Amino acid sequence: MPVLMESVARRLIIIIVATGTVSVIGGLVIGRYVIPDKGARPDTASVAPAPAPSTAPTSSPASSPTPALVPKPDSTEGKPVDAAGGSQVPGLPTRINEFGIPVGYPRTEAGAVSACANYDAITGTLRNREPSRIRKMYESIALPESSKRIADLIIQNDKDSAKAYGVPSIQTPNFSLIGRGVGYAVRSYNENEANVTIWGTIAFGIYGNSDPNLAPRQGWGTDFCQIVWNGEDWKLKDAGDGPAEPDITERAAEGFKEFRLVGAGT
Numbered sequence: 001m002p003v004l005m006e007s008v009a010r011r012l013i014i015i016i017v018a019t020g021t022v023s024v025i026g027g028l029v030i031g032r033y034v035i036p037d038k039g040a041r042p043d044t045a046s047v048a049p050a051p052a053p054s055t056a057p058t059s060s061p062a063s064s065p066t067p068a069l070v071p072k073p074d075s076t077e078g079k080p081v082d083a084a085g086g087s088q089v090p091g092l093p094t095r096i097n098e099f100g101i102p103v104g105y106p107r108t109e110a111g112a113v114s115a116c117a118n119y120d121a122i123t124g125t126l127r128n129r130e131p132s133r134i135r136k137m138y139e140s141i142a143l144p145e146s147s148k149r150i151a152d153l154i155i156q157n158d159k160d161s162a163k164a165y166g167v168p169s170i171q172t173p174n175f176s177l178i179g180r181g182v183g184y185a186v187r188s189y190n191e192n193e194a195n196v197t198i199w200g201t202i203a204f205g206i207y208g209n210s211d212p213n214l215a216p217r218q219g220w221g222t223d224f225c226q227i228v229w230n231g232e233d234w235k236l237k238d239a240g241d242g243p244a245e246p247d248i249t250e251r252a253a254e255g256f257k258e259f260r261l262v263g264a265g266t
Contacts, residue, residue, distance in 0.1 A: 089262060093118070099128075099137045105234050112194035113184055115234035116225035117259060120198045123154060124179030126171060131155050142236035143228070150239060165206055165214055176216045177204045182248075183256030191229065197242055198223045199256045220247050 091110030093102035102118045105111035119141050122128050128137060134154055138147040158170050167175055181200035188195045200223075205216035222242030227234040246252035 089260070092262065097140050099133070099140055101137065101141055103141065103233060107191055107229055107234075109186060109189045109194070112189060112227060112234055113186060113196055115227055115236075116194070116196040117181055117184060117198055119227070119236050120223050120225050120239065121179070121181055124177075124181075124200075124202070126175070126177050129154065129158055129170060129177070131158075138236070143230060146235075146237050150236070167206065174207045175205075176207055178202065181259070183253075183258055185256050187224075193226070193228045193237075194234070196225045196227075197256075198225060199246075199253070201248075220245060220253075 091106060091108060091112075091114035093111075093114060094104030095102070097103050099122075101122055102114070105115045122137055122141075123134070128134065135148070135151045138151045141147075142150060162169050162172075162175075165175065169175075170177060179200060179202040181198050183199040185197045185199070186194070187197060199220070201218060201220050203216050203218040206214050207216060209215040221244040224238075224240055224242045225236070226238040228237050229235075
């Protein structure tokens with residue numbers, strides 16, 4: 001829960017835990033780049049300048065209780081307990097790690113969706129985009145061969161974004177970056193690997209700036225997430241920006257399934 005990016009913003013990743021039958025959430029999966037676009041429609045899928053998609057899974061959980069978005073089943077009444085997760089809520093994670101990221105998912109489609117949503121969400125807040133924290137977070141949820149590559153992309157994109165906005169760092173107090181995932185779509189799934197698209201909204205820019213290209217703006221977009229079953233949990237193999245669309249006002253937005261929010265967050 002990394003929205004996505006093309007011009008003004010490349011991607012935001014949102015934090016979402018998907019459990020139950022997975023669908024796409026409306027909201028931004030932010031997580032990568034941010035660049036002034038000189039008036040072009042923002043690509044709310046990311047935050048950072050860069051012509052090529054980058055990885056960044058989406059809004060971020062904190063060290064305290066985190067909101068968990070789970071795929072919404074058609075009905076929970078009369079449904080058997082999820083054999084893999086031990087819960088009537090499909091895909092529910094079993095714990096939250098030291099970085100506030102829900103982990104410990106069942107080896108089911110719902111568990112895969114929940115994992116992608118939450119992994120994508122971690123870059124949706126500035127707190128989780130501090131370089132050393134980014135590296136440690138991805139080490140905790142990604143394959144060893146993927147964590148450094150994904151973290152490096154996000155860190156470099158944030159440096160490029162800071163330069164584009166004329167600030168020392170996106171951690172500057174007047175810089176805004178907020179991403180929220182709202183929906184999902186399962187592109188492919190088997191018990192060993194899943195590809196999920198997270199849809200969401202993102203806002204970023206500089207508070208109080210008189211230039212409309214630099215002031216906070218919002219947009220819609222998607223992030224892609226590829227995970228594999230490894231070490232008794234779903235691990236991130238790849239992630240990046242998807243199309244900077246659709247807007248919630250477009251019919252295409254109906255193609256994303258909604259998440260169910262579970263628990264409280266910060």
